[in-house]
Amino acid sequence: MHTMQYEITLPADYDMGIIRKRVVDKGPLLDDFPGLGLKAYLIRELADGSPVNQYAPFYIWNAADAMNAFLLGAGFDGLVRDFGRPVVRYWTGLLHVEGPAQTSVPRTAVRRRQRLPEGASLRASADAAVRETERLAGLDGVVSAALALDPRRWELVHFTLWEHDTPREVGDRYQVLHLSQPQRAELGE
Structure with missing residues (x-):
């Protein structure tokens, strides 16, 4: 399993309707892309209290x-x-774990990056992060939760999809515009 994200930060006065239209037009093109577990088409908007206007698919x-x-x-x-x-x-x-709301259409995503402290046991840190991801995945409203590792920066990334707009999780919040999930069932745990 591999995870990736890019962030396109847009000007403060950018019409985010352009991104919304782009996702409506192009989002379904990956709905059957071989080898893709899932792609969440994400945005953040100044109008919603975000520090930036951003298109940031995960x-x-x-x-x-x-x-x-x-x-x-x-x-x-x-x-x-x-x-x-x-x-x-x-x-x-x-790790990727389905949540209680796994059949729902996600409305919100939360990404939380966690640096692994210098000198900390990598195994113990990863085990604790797995337990945290499993805990998150069990919360009401969670569609799915994932955990990933960047060994270059020694950083963990928690990524959670929620069926509602008010998740009980700290991190960068995104609105989900579309979810392509051609091989989500094969992600497994």
């Missing part, structure tokens, strides 16, 4: 070759043409 891949095919393919080329080439953050997936 991906969970079942296969590295599928991720590479996407990054080197026509769809990502179109994004690069329209917005410039974003930095793509990449993490190794550790």
